[in-house]
Each structure stands twice: as structure tokens, then as C-alpha cells.
Amino acid sequence: LINSAVAFKKYYKSISIPEAGKLEGAIFEKGDASVSDEVKRKSLEHKTIALMFSKRSTRTRVASETAVQSLGGHPMFLGSADIQLGVNESLYDTARVVSSMVDGIMARVGHHSEVETLAANSSVPVINALSHLYHPTQILADLQALLELRQPFTTDLSSLQGLTISWVGDSNNILNEMMVTYPRLGVNLQIATPKGYDLDQEVLDRANEGIKQEGGTGKIIHTHSPEEAVKGADVVTTDTWISMGQEEETARRLKDFAGYQVTKELLARGGANKDAIFMHCLPRHEYEVNDEVFYGDKSVVFQEAENRKWTIMAIFDAYFGKWKV
């Protein structure tokens, strides 16, 4: 998927930026079969992809709609006010009906079991566009951004080995996705969450299983001290303290997360690397990270956001474009 995402980014950047010469590495090489295949194939031609979103979205929606369009297909956005899903019709019935008419489904749901039910009963592949437990397409885009820190357009995941990523924030879907992804690739995760916001044991088990299976060398360290978590960090990352659906807990959460705002002072106090990069999946609020860090010269947040498109193109191409009945 990373190879393909990088190929898409290279190609689209090279044709959309007039001074292509400036993007030496961005022009895809002749004879590179994987690249020219990705580029030439309108792999979703004559295909319709249902985008079933039961929660708000800016990045995932825009990335998915434009990704389908760029691959020659038709994106069909189905918000919760548009279809019967969950209100007047079961997930089972919805999965059977929608999948009988489309070539792929991307679904943003509440509880993770909802996307699993859709996948189990759909006759076409179903991609998780965010559940309460995981957000896989986000971390794929983040991986592309992390690789770009090593070298533009590299696809060498082994170049990430030994990197230390610090998380200061909630125990949520974004953190969970990082836990099951990064350590298997040899990336260390140093996590700080407030007391009462512990790591999900099932996710931790899955992360450890992945490390074992793939011989990953990354370590997961968990603490309740933001300073301890950022010590020696190459990358510092966080997310909102109030995920979608948790709005009623706002007052309590703002209190519980006191001291967790990512600031230059916190990074200096804890001993993060001087050149530590800042990442955030967005949408962002000032309480979890101040403007100085969020808009600072070490922040790659908009690069991450843009990479949502290239990585979602790669996913759709792989799962919907090549998929055969």
C-alpha cells in the first residue's frame, strides 16, 4: 500500500506542479512497472464505491471522494441522514443490500462491531473509515509522512526502525492504531495518558501478538507523566481529548487532561529531541496542543492530512480496483 501511495503522490505532484523539474524525485521513472501501472490504470472505471459515514468527517470524506474520482470511479456518499442505516434498518440488511449494488464500501461507524458486522455480511470489501477502536487509514497516511521525514518518496519501512514516537493524550482509536502498527515496524511508542484512561488490553494484546509474529523490535512504554513520555522523542503526537460521541464528557475530560497540552515548554522539560517533529491527525483544538507547536516549523500536520488522499487511493486501488467477483 505504501509503494502504491508513494507512486500516486509522485505522479499527481509531477503533473499538478508546473515546475516539475524542481521535483526531481517526483517524476516516476520509466520502466518502473509498479509506478506506471498505478498511474495508467483507472482501476475504478465503471465502479461505484459507497462511502457510509455515520459521523462527521472532513479529511476522510474529501480524501475518499477525490480518490474514487481520480481512479475513474463514482463515489456515493451516504451520510446517516441519507440512508436507513441504524435507524430504520439493521446493519445486516444494509450490508446485504448496499453490497449487492456497489463495488466497495468505506464505512465510518460508532462502535467497532458495526464495521465488523458490515464486513461480515457484505459481498464486497469493507474498509474501516474510523470506529471507536481503530482508524487504520489515518495511520497509513502517517506512515507515509514518517517515511518522508527520512527521504522524500522513499518506501523503505525499515528506515523507521529505532524511531521513538511519543503520544501525550487520550487512550483512543488513533493511539490504538499506532499501537498495532508502529512497534511491529521497530518503532518505539512512549505513551502518556491520564490516570483512569488506561490502554485497551485487547489492543495491547493484539499489538504484542503483532510484534511477536513479525519479530518487531519496537517497545511500548506507558506512563501517566507527559514529561516522561516525551523523553528522547523523535516525534511527538496527540489527538483531541474529546472524540466524536464523547461531547457530553467535555467538562470532566478537560479537567482530567490538565497538564497534557503539548507545548515547547513540555518538550523541553521532558527532554524531547531538539528537532522533534509534531504530528496530529486533525481535527485539532488548542487544548491538546498550542499554536506555537501546531503551526511551528517542526509540524507536519498538513502533510499528514494530504497523505490521506494518496494512501486512500492506494487502499481503494488494492481492495476495490483489483478485486474480482
Ligand code: CP
Ligand atoms: N483525521 C480524520 O479522520 O479527519 P476527519 O474526521 O475530518 O475525517
Ligand code: NVA
Ligand atoms: N479520536 C478522534 C479522531 C478523529 C479523526 C475521534 O474519534 O473523534
